[in-house]
Amino acid sequence: MPTILIVDDEIRSLEALQRILYDSFDVKTASTPQEAETILQQEWVQIILCDQRMPQISGVDFLKTVREQWPDVIRMIISGYADSEDIISAVNEAGIYQYIAKPWHPDNLILTLKNAARLFELQRQNEALSIELKMMPEHLDRSLADRRELLRQNYQREDGIVRAPDSCMNRVCEKIRTVAPYDVSVLVTGESGTGKELAARALHYNSLRWDQPFVVENCGALPDELLESELFGYKRGAFTGAVEDRIGLFERANGGTVFLDEIGEVSPAFQVKLLRVLQEGEIRPLGSGRTRMVDVRILAATNKNLEQEVHEGRFREDLYYRLATVSISMPPLRERKGDIPILASNLLETAIKELGKTADGFTGEAISCMQAYHWPGNVRELQNEIRHMLIMSDTAVLGAELLTSRVLRAVPEEMPVLEDLAGRGGSLKERVEALEAHILRETLIRHRWNKSRAAKELGLSRVGLRAKLERYTLGKAM
Template sequence: MTAQPPRPLMSSASPGPGFARLLHAPDSPLTEVIAVAHKIAVFDIPVLLTGESGTGKELLARAIHDASPRAGGAFVVENCGALPDPLLESELFGCRKGAFTGAHEDRIGLFEQANGGTIFLDEIGETSPAFQVKLLRVLQEGEIRPLGASVTRKVNVRVLTATNRDLEEEVRDRRFRRDLYYRLAGFPIHLPALRHRPGDLPLLAEAFARHASSALNKPVAGLTPEALARLARHDWPGNVRELYNEIQRMVALAESPWLDPSLFSPTLALAGDPDPTPVVGTTGTLRTRVERFEAEIIDEALERHNGNISRVARDLGLSRVGLRGKMLRYGLAGGREEEGEGWGGQAPPDPSDLQKR
């Protein structure tokens, strides 16, 4: 069995023990995500978590449950993209004996198991239109009917969902029901991709190295500066999960205390930057080099979105004010607001104040 990514990770500004598992730097885009999630955790409303695979949506969902009044109840998870409709219905709503081939006994579904607690439906965007109709009824009526049963059963469950799809686009293309979308998206929260969290990567890499070292019973001192710089240049399409797998591999193969680029997987080794000069530079403190990298990411996003501040902020998982602050800090000019947006009638923050954040 392979070691699993560590759960108890640090965050000095974390609002609660569940959220402390989400490791991040103080100026990370994840800081604002966690602050918002903590505020809404206490309210019994549905939350839709969006973001690429491997960004930590289930971990955030569990933290929301742990910070809610339902924390004493069950937290039940189901991947909706892993099962065909009949089996998914049976898993969620339960079934009576003989309801389908293989149903040899009555079975309680996950909604009933989560009664009084929270159910987390991952990959909700993968569900079929037929299943969406049945799920909508459960959310509207607060009751389920097991397969093969003639009577319904009341359930009291908070529903959290997640997807790596753009559900608004799915709604426009009629692949996802509009009424179900608005039922699920009581409060949408987007988790930024790892490539948009450059300041978090060194913290995550070192934490994962310590965890893998303990799990594999193989002492390591840490990662070399060259290894960290090379990791920072990778796009990480698999996000935090991919990073953990890479670090675990490095620890397993290491023959010296320090993890260096010679231990990279073929995929990472072949995906090097054609420019031999590291993006973050070869001099300066780790913070300075990470800030250079962050400035380059923001500058590239501004160019890609023709300076549209709202789109850049959405793409990078930042607020418009947070993005403007970083642009001032790094001396990045340009950028335009969409009509009716901006600093909300207030003066922009003083750049000297931003250095204190």
């Protein structure tokens, strides 16, 4: 079990984090940097999670010391203050692996820390093999080329997009295959969680640049200054914390593809700088007086209507047309109900590998409930729902009762949506009966079709419940 050290001067925060992480990690706590150093000297710590605002010293300054004395420890900052200078300083001076903002979600925090523990283990393996690797450059070149070829073949064969044989996604995937070989900018649109990054990867691995880098930047997650430094790089002394030159993502991806996610969130000032890259193929690192030429294909994605943004003056028209040489629209999951069974199975396989817990699939009733729900968060929401089901399960097959209430309360297509009852035709009696049928179904699923428990909750006798089930023709889906 990985050992994690939490450093925070607030005792309640320490206790809360310890309770949440206790089952997954060997948790050590310290309320002062001095206590933390003592623990680091005595224990083999893999991860340190440190609060940024402490009375004696900032988290970044403390982790600089940790970096010097215990460089292998994965260092992470947790803070309720999202100051861009703090973030830049943390990343560059203290070598921070992750900057976690408060309030944090327990599941996301645990997943992030597990990834950090995996990174620590990979670093150790890398150190152990470094001498052998240096002696085998030709073998490494072949291995890397083989892996790139395998990845390319996977995206060429399946596009990386899981779907049913008769899916509406087939038209999207056909358009991706058609557009991919042409070295033009592509704008991928769609709601959050619809798989826009998967589409971008399919475009890259089916292009002539498939054997070159593919890099991703979320433009909506960073302020202008930090986004500019990430994409264009910077010279030493360009801003507080810039202690050395850094190459930006555009240069790292030279010859390959840059995917700019949430492009609709960038400010008008930054849009001008992106336009220069598209028009001239050149960048200027922060603090530098010289431009550098780059050769990259730019793919972009947004969940906004950029044409409307252009019309309202929030997005540059010239940049829009540069980005949208071709547009590809990703349909929401509610329009892909036929894909849900195969998507759910695929996501379950992934969750089993990540969480280390086994399952044999879903009941038919669980799949029916998933297909009845409208999935505002799309595939990403479905992924989280399946992880939740797997974690909470105590049976080999995952049943509908494991679904969260928002999914479980969704009604199938043959039943009227509750919000529409008031506007539906028919008598008051008919509309009330439709509502009653929905309540009966949701209660029975929650109680795994145990009629005694459902009848008790609803204040009915078993005979009365049975009569209502026969009346509404409600039965358990197999």
